[in-house]
Amino acid sequence: MTDNLSHAPAPAVTAASSGRAQNVKIRARGVNVFYGAKQALFDVDMDIPDRTVTAFIGPSGCGKSTFLRCMNRMNDTIVGARVEGAITMDGEDLYAKGLDPVLLRARVGMVFQKPNPFPKSIYENVAYGPRIHGLARTKAEMDHVVETALKKAGLWDEVADRLSHPGTGLSGGQQQRLVIARAIAVRPEVILMDEPCSALDPIATARIEELIDELRRDYCIVIVTHSMAQAARVSQKTAFFHMGRVVEVGDTETIFTNPRDTRTSDYITGRFG
Amino acid sequence: MILSLGLLLILALAAAGFVLGRARLARVIGGGGPRPVSRPIHHGLRVALWSAVPAAAVALAAALVSGPVQVQAARASLPAEIAAQAPLEQSVYVSDVIAQAHGGFASARIRTPAEQSAMTEAAQTVRRIDQGFRWGGLALALIAGFLAGWRAIVSIRPELKARQHVEAWIWLALALCSTVAVLTTVGIIGSLLYESLRFFRSVSPVEFLTGLQWSPQIAIRADQAGQSGAFGAVPLFAGTLLITVIAMVVAAPIGLYAAIYLAEYASRLQRAWIKPMLEILAGVPTVVYGFFAALTVGPALRGFFNGIGAMLAGGPLDALGQHLMQVQNQMALVAGAVMGIMLIPFVSSLSDDILNATPQSLRDGSLALGATRSETVRKVLLPAALPGIAAALLLAVSRAIGETMIVTMAAGLQANLTANPLDTVTTVTVQIVTLLTGDQEFNSPKTLAAFGLGLTLFAVTLALNLIAQRIVKAYREQYD
Amino acid sequence: MTDARQAPSSRALIERSLKRRNAAERRFRLYGVLAICVALGFLALLLGRIIQQGHSAFVAHEMSVSVPLDPSRIDRSYPAGANYDLMAAEQVGALLGISPTDEAALTEVREILSPDVGLQLGEQVRDDPALIGQTITIHAPLGDDADQYLKGEINRETLEAQRVLTDRQLDWIDRLEARGVISSALNTGLFTRGDSTQAELAGLLGAIVGSALMLLVTAAVALPIGLLAAVWLEEFAPKGRLTDFIEVNINNLAAVPSIVYGLLGLAVFINTLGLPRASPLVGGLVLALMALPTVIIATRSSLRAVPPSIREAALALGASKTQAVFGHVVPLAMPGVMTGAIIALAHALGETAPLLMIGMISFVPGVAEGFTSAASTLPTQIFIWENAAERAFHERTAAAIIVLLAFMILMNAAAIFLRRRFERRW
Known part of the structure; x- marks a missing residue:
């Protein structure tokens, strides 16, 4: 009788990918974030490697999304938000005085929890970013950019014949892929995802997770997720947040099978959260 | 006087009913027996309502019937010579009889002695009818109230659900109050239609809506000179349109940019100060804007253009210079500009609400892609909010078309078909005011024309408002 | 696999357009600020102008004149028929050295006075006929044109023919003011009187x-x-x-x-x-x-x-x-x-x-x-x-x-x- 070892869910980290270049893309040191008088993040230190999927997990309101938004300076849009500490990407200080957030956000894209396509056509949604940044000079160039992005997001086959239809007319899963295509069209280096599948059904979720797995070959991906199973499926590195602090960071496999901190193991085994 | 007497008597009747009702209840349950279902106050109120309401209804009916009956009597007394004349003359005669009976305004018609004595006799008859209705109506009302109240008292029993009766009356009163809105609309449409139809008997609607000449002189007597009146309203529509366009050119960009700044850029402190100040601008009465336009803006702009004209005169642009030296205080530009100022807070406040209603997710999505705030507004938010903003602009246009005081005080009286903002024009509302505040010849086509204009104005503004509401409804469905 | 990430040329492209876009952003914000300033500026202009034009109406000039009620000019059976305006004008004229026979001058003096003077005289005589033969002092608002002159609305620079008041009327007013016959006070009449065709007597x-x-x-x-x-x-x-x-x-x-x-x-x-x-x-x-x-x-x-x-x-x-x-x-x-x-x-x-x-x-x-x-x-x-x-x-x-x-x-x-x-x- 062949010995069918019962496998744990196949870890997403394969030998091949774990051997890839994992130089640090984003480095955070001593990050504190305040909303007015209330402090949301305490002393966060983290290294986020390139061409990897890093997952942030933890109970609600523990600062995962706040830290995510620090990385593309979306916290700047919130009145009363203050960010202290150092966050650098490729060695560049993201909060340096001379750094234009506009430029940063072209390099660091974001996908939100609820799909938010603009009330425009599918084509115009994807073309929006390249258009404002001046990335395509002729219509032919733009067509190419749009097609490439939609293909990479795995949406091209479904919408190639109706690019002029409104983006809001697609299903939830398709809308989220459209939004991902929109982010990709600007040729970012990092893609941040804030609970991208929480508003989607399981089939659409599975497709997005497949897409994430493909995208990580070319992009640094950080995903905030409520679902530990998703984190285990999709990420190679995981950070556990609790009450505004980073409790533990490590390889996904380690975190889920042999965490160092008791709080981590309590959360993973469902004692709280 | 009779009004206050009647009110007092009806109230006294109700009060008596209240007291008697409670007394009756006490007597009915005095000798033991079942406890009453409702409290004494409810029984008292029930009787009071049963006394007062029928009485008031009868009194109101008498008051309403009295008028038409008097008119009928006056009409029946038409002397032969008047009966042979045009319906217009007959109706003037009837109005004069009624005016004589009540001591009100009569027309300026010159009457022969025979006519005068016939009128006096008819006026006496009318006066008698009027008095009869007043006193008779009051007496009938009191009798009705008394009888109804009596019946209510007699029917008091312990099991009587007086509270529910009272609540039913309240229910009825509430429902009636709500129908006042419908009645007002009916009243507006009804009165406008009625008077306009009388107007359209003398002037054809086609001539009114398409005629190019507006000079509403109507002779008092058929043999007076200058008797032909032209009632083509197109110059009025053109004047209204010109001033409205100028007003929107001022109000739309300023209002929109102000709204964009307040919604997207202003800090909380700035909003807290700027919004109330814009509200003040909105609260200034239009008569004040009219004064400002007539006494400050008009002379200032005239002086400005005259000055430029004087500079240009004699040179290569001499014709233009001569034209500019002729412009008046009442040019369309003045009234249009001031009306635009008045509309700025209207446009700004509506647009601000609409921009604030756009979902934050759109802003986040655009900013996260690296767009600047202005690009987000211009390329994402405004296109998304476009239906709402279009509706807001339509409502502003509707306001501008119906505006009266600014144009009455700052625009001209001469009808003029032109597209030049430096010319003087007149508008529909100005003409309505002019026609009805001259010598009050109420039944001539001249004054009835005002109702024709009023009906047109009402129809156009109603259409614009309905379209705007429809747009907003469709737009809201898109986002919910 | 082609590098789908931002090639340096892409970043350069973005940086190149950044300057223009930021300038556009600043301009856009400026338009918003301008719009608000324009709107509030209009408000300030409107209110300022109204206050500037209206504040002077809360003060008005008054004149006090003593008029001897000459019995020979008042008919006891019909006191209202006497020409009180002329009597008052003569008194004022006397202060200015105008002879009672100079009709033209007296007419001009009357224009400085308000008809209220004559009205008050008539009322007082009607109420108390015993006053005939005595001298009574009347306080009345100044005529509206004279009042406007003293407030600076009418001035000597305009040609006399285009003015409502002649040069000598202006002289008289100045002299009367210097003598204290004309004084200025709070215009209570604005709130205590009803409307009138005479501007100086018109109130709210x-x-x-x-x-x-x-x-x-x-x-x-x-x-x-x-x-x-x-x-x-x-x-x-x-x-x-x-x-x-x-x-x-x-x-x-x-x-x-x-x-x-x-x-x-x-x-x-x-x-x-x-x-x-x-x-x-x-x-x-x-x-x-x-x-x-x-x-x-x-x-x-x-x-x-x-x-x-x-x-x-x-x-x-x-x-x-x-x-x-x-x-x-x-x-x-x-x-x-x-x-x-x-x-x-x-x-x-x-x-x-x-x-x-x-x-x-x-x-x-x-x-x-x-x-x-x-x-x-x-x-x-x-x-x-x-x-x-x-x-x-x-x-x-x-x-x-x-x-x-x-x-x-x-x-x-x-x-x-x-x-x-x-x-x-x-």
């Missing part, structure tokens, strides 16, 4: 009383009906086509031009029902119809703000629906209702067009006596005075506007105070 009392009476009628009609209608629509009405129809009606009526309401008032209240023209009663009714949609909408939102738990608690204790609504919900909604009502009334105070339609364009001297006598109101008074030719009416019109705005600011402030003080946050 009639307009203020008229407006007050009219607003009383508006409040008495619009507030109860509006409140009850809103209660019906919000609490009792069955959801359905009829209720929707009523709501659509209310929304449309809120946007109907005010002049159409005036036409309605003219056709129905005046011509069909025969109510007195230009009375506070009719004005109040017309404005009540105009204010009704606003009151209903404001009341409905106040009622909506009261949480359902209040209604449910009352019902659970055995109250009927009517008792729950009127005993609990309505009292809790009252602050919001009152605020909305005061704001609606403040708005009604400034309405003019419908009042013109019902006849309030004619000159109404004195003060309205009741709800059914002809009256004027502040806005119609402003309109009438604006059309007047005399210069003195310019400053009075602006002063009337200041008074109107003051009342409106007071009412709005009261509404805001009420809201702050009594508003509950659920």
